Amino acid sequence: MAYYNSEPKYEHGDQLKVGILLANLGTPDAPTAQALRPYLRQFLSDRRIVEIPRLVWWFILNCIILAIRPKKSAEKYASVWTSEGSPLLVHAKKQTLLLRGFLAQKIQSPFTVELGMSYGNPSMESAIQKLKAQHCDRILVFPLYPQYAASSTASALDAVWRVLLKTRNMPAIRTIKHYHDHPAYIEALAQSVREHWRINGKPNKLVMSFHGVPKFHLLKGDMYHCECHKTARLLANALSLNQDEYTIAFQSRFGKQEWLKPYLANLLESLGKAKVSRIDVICPGFSSDCLETLEEIAMEGKHIFQSNGGGEYHYIPALNENEAWIHAMTTIALENLHGWVSADWDADTAKKEAEMTKLRAQGLANN
Ligand SMILES: C=CC1=C(C)c2cc3[nH]c(cc4nc(cc5[nH]c(cc1n2)c(C)c5CCC(=O)O)C(CCC(=O)O)=C4C)c(C)c3C=C
Ligand SMILES: [Fe+2]
């Protein structure tokens, strides 16, 4: 088998495009133990996710985790699965289509948007192949993680680099590192909270819950923790909240190590025991609803809070297809596409460009 991926057919004069590659985590193909096993194997074999020595981890992963977790996780996935599929994938696909449409209003030069996942399907490889098949010679990688973390953003970029290592005709690449403090993202979050409060009234406390990572990631230089705090502070400012009206927590602890604190489960337990009459929980780090928000936050979190004596519990949905969020994605993409796309491109320019390319190929033009 050839080491390099085959290149798509290209003829002089074919129109070159800019590709925007939306990168997200990925999800299993079905809510079953059979589908969870390969997904979790790929996910948990990533060194960005688990950093313990390979041989020890191989044994723990294959002999313990993959024997138990697929069945347990499949039951959780089944509780949030929709008729269209996994929520994460359903939302990410809709975001891809919407971003394509919004960008088409803003730029006229040829571009396209595709979706690629770090683990599972659609793979990063299939997304890059789709972009190359459409003659994208410039690709902007847009991770759907507002806060940079080595375990999310960098692992998505690793997946891109792995494909490029096997690519003969490499496109130019730009990457977006983060947008945790981008005004349009903060405004999209603020709008969704304001809308929830307009309909349901205000809670005693707004809990902002972020996916956790092991504490040593922070100690070794991963700034994720700081970026989560900055997002929370900016969102609180946008909503004019006092310090005692909101709080931050980290969820989804995995394994026995210490993770970023406070742990959401402990916080919900103490808020419940304090008989707080209503809390609202929002997850600003998740661009789409997924297992971690719909099962862990909306279901499990509610149970912890209320079984400890807490009152009303509202989960505020992720940004998903909110217009303000797609608008924010459009703004962030455009800022990073500077010099790659033009607002005044038209069919005539394209024709002239194609002619020039042909002439250049025949040695009839020097520029
Ligand atoms: C902000 C984004 C995320 C970070 C950072 C992150 C780190 C991280 N995750 C695990 C382990 C698991 N995460 C799982 C699911 C999952 N994680 C994220 C996002 C981040 N993870 C999302 C969006 C999802 C949901 C995917 C979906 O299909 O809906 C899972 C799988 C589910 C399960 O079995 O519980 C695991 C495992 C670690 C160890 C980690 C940091 C080191
Ligand atoms: Fe995770």
Ligand SMILES: [Fe+2]
């Ligand atoms: Fe979880």
